[in-house]
Amino acid sequence: MLVVGYIVRMYAAPYLVMNSFYMLAILIQYFAFQNPDIFIDRKTGALNYATATPYLREINQRGSFSAIAIGLNDYTEGNALYGEQQMAKGLRAIVHYLKAAFPDCQVIYAAAGRFLLITTKKHDFSRIHDEIEARMQSPWIDTHAHLYLTASYAMFSGHLQQEEVEQFFDYTAMALQRAEQQHDVVIMEQSLFQQARLKTKVRQAVDRAIENHAVQIYLQPLYGTHERRIIGAEVLARIHDEELGLIRPDLFITAAERSGTITQIGEQVFEKTCLFLNEHPLQELGLKRLNINLSPIQCRDIHMAERLCRIAQRQHIPIRSFCFEITESVLSYEARLQQNIDMLMAQGATISLDDFGTGYSNLMRVLKFPFEDVKLDMTFVRAYFDHTNKLLPAIIDGFQSFGVQITAEGVENKQMADTLTSLGCRILQGFYFAKPLPLDDFLHYLKTTTPKVSSTID
Numbered sequence: 190m191l192v193v194g195y196i197v198r199m200y201a202a203p204y205l206v207m208n209s210f211y212m213l214a215i216l217i218q219y220f221a222f223q224n225p226d227i228f229i230d231r232k233t234g235a236l237n238y239a240t241a242t243p244y245l246r247e248i249n250q251r252g253s254f255s256a257i258a259i260g261l262n263d264y265t266e267g268n269a270l271y272g273e274q275q276m277a278k279g280l281r282a283i284v285h286y287l288k289a290a291f292p293d294c295q296v297i298y299a300a301a302g303r304f305l306l307i308t309t310k311k312h313d314f315s316r317i318h319d320e321i322e323a324r325m326q327s328p329w330i331d332t333h334a335h336l337y338l339t340a341s342y343a344m345f346s347g348h349l350q351q352e353e354v355e356q357f358f359d360y361t362a363m364a365l366q367r368a369e370q371q372h373d374v375v376i377m378e379q380s381l382f383q384q385a386r387l388k389t390k391v392r393q394a395v396d397r398a399i400e401n402h403a404v405q406i407y408l409q410p411l412y413g414t415h416e417r418r419i420i421g422a423e424v425l426a427r428i429h430d431e432e433l434g435l436i437r438p439d440l441f442i443t444a445a446e447r448s449g450t451i452t453q454i455g456e457q458v459f460e461k462t463c464l465f466l467n468e469h470p471l472q473e474l475g476l477k478r479l480n481i482n483l484s485p486i487q488c489r490d491i492h493m494a495e496r497l498c499r500i501a502q503r504q505h506i507p508i509r510s511f512c513f514e515i516t517e518s519v520l521s522y523e524a525r526l527q528q529n530i531d532m533l534m535a536q537g538a539t540i541s542l543d544d545f546g547t548g549y550s551n552l553m554r555v556l557k558f559p560f561e562d563v564k565l566d567m568t569f570v571r572a573y574f575d576h577t578n579k580l581l582p583a584i585i586d587g588f589q590s591f592g593v594q595i596t597a598e599g600v601e602n603k604q605m606a607d608t609l610t611s612l613g614c615r616i617l618q619g620f621y622f623a624k625p626l627p628l629d630d631f632l633h634y635l636k637t638t639t640p641k642v643s644s645t646i647d
Contacts, residue, residue, distance in 0.1 A: 190214040232277050233284045235298035238358070241305070244295070246354050248309055256307045257314050258343040258377075259321060260365030264302025271336055278331035279338060286324060291317060299358050303365060314344050318374060341368035345377040353382055360385045392444040394430040399450055404428055404457045406465070407625035411480065411596070412617040412640055414610040419635060421512070423480040423618065425625045426458045442484075451484045452493075459497055462511075463504035465628060471510055474635060480512045480541065488519040494532035509537025512562065516543050520558070527558070534559065541596070545569070545584075556591055562616070563588050567599025574605060585613050607643040617642070 194210025230237035236244065248254050261267065268276050280298070287296045287306060294306040306317070321340070329336045343364035349357060360377060363385055368375040375381070398404050405427045413420035428436045445451040459481055471477065487493050501508050513533060519526055530540055541562040542555060555563070565584070572578035585595050597609045600619030609617055622640050623631075 190217060230298045233280045233298045235284045235287075235296045235304065238297070238299055241297045241299065241358070242355065244297075245307065245357055248307070249349050249354050251309065253346065253348045254307060254309045255312055255314060255346040256305055256344070256361075257317055258299075258345075258361040258365055259304040259306070260341045260343075260362075260369065261302030262339045262341055262369050267302075267336065267338060271334075275334045275336065278334040279329045279336040282329040282331050282334070282336075286329075287321075290320065290324075299361065301362075303362060305358075305361065314346070318342050318344070341365050341372075341375075343368050343375040343377055356382075356385055356389065359388075363388075388440070388444060390433060391436055391440050392448060394428060394433055394436060395441050395445050395448070395450060395454070397430070398428045399453045399457065402457060404454055404461070405627070406458055406461050407627055408479070408631040409618060409625040410622045410631075410634065410640075412606075412622050412642065413477075414615055414617060414642065417642065419476070419622070419638075419640065420616070421476050421478045421480060422631065423514070423625075424458060424462050424482070426454055427625070446484060446486060449486060452487050452490065455482070455484055455487050456496065456500065460500050460504070463501055463506045466506050466510060467504050469632065474632075478510060478512045478539070480514050482514045482543065483519075485516060485519045488515060488526050488529060491525050491528060494529040498532070498536055507537060508533060512539040512541050514541045514543040514564065517545065517555070520555070530558065544598075556593075560593055562594050562596055564596040564598055564618075565614075567619070570597050570599045570605075570609070574608075582612055589613055603641065603643075606640075610642055 190210055190213050194207050194214075197210070198207050228236060228240040245254075264276075267279070271279070280302070283304065284296055284298065287294070287304065291306055291312075293310055293312070294308045297305040297307060299305055322342075325338065325340050329338060343361060345361075353360070360382055364375045364377050364381055367381075407425045407427050408422040409425060410419045411421040411423060412418070426438065426442070428441050430436055442451065442454075445454050462479060462481065466479070471479070483493070498508060501511075515526070534540065539561040540559060541564055542558075542560045543564045544566040545555070545563050565581070569578065570581065573581035588595055594615040595613065596616040596618060597614045598618050600606050600609065600617045600621045602621055605619075606617055606621055623634055623638070626634055
């Protein structure tokens with residue numbers, strides 16, 4: 190504004206206009222700093238996430254503070270059930286209640302159905318929790334909205350280190366997740382902060398592994414009950430970091446899925462698998478196929494199959510060498526999934542449904558897709574042997590009646606292997622045969638090990 194005023198003054202020197210431009214510049218600055226829209230989340234009316242961290246940094250510099258985090262357990266389901274517009278009305282109603290009931294607390298909306306009440310004054314947060322939980326028993330009402338919601342809670346009281354302030358909202362998200370799992374209020378302590386820092390380090394390790402092309406592949410044998418030998422292997426990703434060592438798969442896969450880098454890991458694993466088959470063809474190994482896991486995020490990419498086919502072509506490996514495993518959650522991306530499946534199957538690949546028994550898909554929805562194989566999740570299999578679930582034989586018979594073969598995961602001993610074989614499982618996988626093995630160890634295993642499983646098929 191002042192630059193514009195200076196130009197006007199140069200070309201209109203006889204006129205006294207500069208003071209007007211000074212005043213406009215001052216007004217612009219004033220309204221920019223005083224405008225509440227900068228600090229307020231428009232969906233809920235609470236302090237927004239971008240402003241919350243500087244606010245938290247400021248009060249933490251003054252001393253200790255207290256916070257109670259509230260997370261809606263059914264936020265995602267609520268969006269699907271009520272609709273996003275109705276859910277937004279529910280969020281506004283919750284913020285309106287929190288502001289009215291606890292005026293001494295700053296109300297922050299931290300996204301995805303998570304709220305924080307923060308104050309530097311002394312409060313009985315146990316009483317606040319009881320009041321909020323009592324209110325959650327009734328519906329949240331707004332114009333044309335009548336929502337029933339449940340919540341989990343986490344509490345913090347004290348002073349944060351400087352680096353902890355920047356990660357505080359990540360800590361609360363983790364605490365609320367744990368609170369939902371435990372059905373109890375979680376107190377945010379240093380152990381929780383350490384876990385959050387570990388997650389940050391894991392995410393950084395994943396990025397380094399991708400950048401350095403350092404993702405490793407391990408192979409876990411697949412035993413064919415008809416062939417009575419090892420007929421394939423599942424390819425599994427592993428990351429070994431200089432600082433963290435061998436990182437647990439559940440940690441780095443979760444981190445990669447949240448950051449979206451799981452696609453890069455998947456393609457790197459597939460490329461290294463193709464290189465392995467270049468040196469050790471399936472026929473020489475006596476195997477029929479290798480199983481490759483496809484993450485839900487990969488399956489959302491309409492060009493996934495095209496890129497996998499290009500990778501295989503570069504290494505001169507036919508796609509028919511692979512069985513691609515997808516999970517039940519992927520079935521919701523029906524159109525994109527079908528397009529990817531069609532392209533892979535046109536090249537000769539087979540498709541397997543992984544971890545059946547852990548998702549929400551029904552049998553008829555699964556059968557809409559051309560699965561050659563369904564893998565029963567290890568928890569589902571173990572429940573049968575623990576006598577807590579008797580559905581296993583019926584599930585196996587149901588799939589077999591449609592011409593779909595069954596793979597059972599989590600086979601830990603010979604008794605499980607024999608029983609699953611007698612029930613009709615075509616492929617077995619688990620520690621009874623071998624843990625996931627590095628490539629050299631897997632090659633040695635194939636040469637030296639003959640699994641012992643009774644067979645009802647002679």
